[in-house]
Amino acid sequence: MTYQAKTFPLSGLQGISDRTLEMHFKLYEGYVKETNRLHEKLAEFLADGKVDQEEMPAYSELNRRLGFEYNGMVLHEYYFGNLKRTGGGDPVSQSRFRAAAARSFGSYETWKVDFVGVGKMRGVGWAICYQDPATAALSNHWITLHEVGNVAGFAPVLVMDVWEHAFLLDYKPSERGKYIDAFLANVDWDAVERRISADRRTTVEQRRSA
Numbered sequence: 001m002t003y004q005a006k007t008f009p010l011s012g013l014q015g016i017s018d019r020t021l022e023m024h025f026k027l028y029e030g031y032v033k034e035t036n037r038l039h040e041k042l043a044e045f046l047a048d049g050k051v052d053q054e055e056m057p058a059y060s061e062l063n064r065r066l067g068f069e070y071n072g073m074v075l076h077e078y079y080f081g082n083l084k085r086t087g088g089g090d091p092v093s094q095s096r097f098r099a100a101a102a103r104s105f106g107s108y109e110t111w112k113v114d115f116v117g118v119g120k121m122r123g124v125g126w127a128i129c130y131q132d133p134a135t136a137a138l139s140n141h142w143i144t145l146h147e148v149g150n151v152a153g154f155a156p157v158l159v160m161d162v163w164e165h166a167f168l169l170d171y172k173p174s175e176r177g178k179y180i181d182a183f184l185a186n187v188d189w190d191a192v193e194r195r196i197s198a199d200r201r202t203t204v205e206q207r208r209s210a
Contacts, residue, residue, distance in 0.1 A: 008080040015182025031072035071146035078159035084188035104138040130154035
């Protein structure tokens with residue numbers, strides 16, 4: 001399996017400069033390239049249908065590294081994919097996302113406070129709003145090192161990169177809150193809405209009526 005870097009027409013975002021985007025895209029392309037390289041190296045180990053004991057340390061390290069690179073590629077695609085030039089504001093009142101946020105947090109406004117709070121946590125990583133496929137509930141999580149902290153089986157709905165490379169050319173390290181405001185000013189809520197499937201909405205309603 002060979003992956004190709006995707007392109008995202010995001011020039012002209014509010015508060016996130018084209019210079020930052022250019023650097024960020026190159027970083028993302030590096031994750032794609034490294035994911036492909038690691039797949040090739042692992043295929044070499046498996047070419048003879050076995051992994052010898054003396055090969056195990058190198059094989060293990062490649063697999064561990066693959067999780068970091070793979071998730072770095074995928075999370076960046078979610079991140080760029082939930083931004084657009086004319087985005088921002090709040091989801092429309094009848095959106096599935098707003099309804100899911102209200103069911104899960106009591107109100108959309110409380111969900112937003114929690115999401116921003118997760119994004120402001122000390123350290124570098126990701127703030128991700130997930131949906132539980134079993135209950136349709138939303139929950140916000142801090143993900144570090146790309147592969148550490150992801151909730152098994154949960155579907156990413158809104159992904160925000162809060163590694164310093166995402167904002168350091170535009171804001172000081174102490175101004176992460178300004179970057180988060182800029183991120184929210186560019187959210188593509190239509191993309192977020194598409195990530196909440198009708199199946200999950202139906203599942204939760206069926207459970208409520210059971």
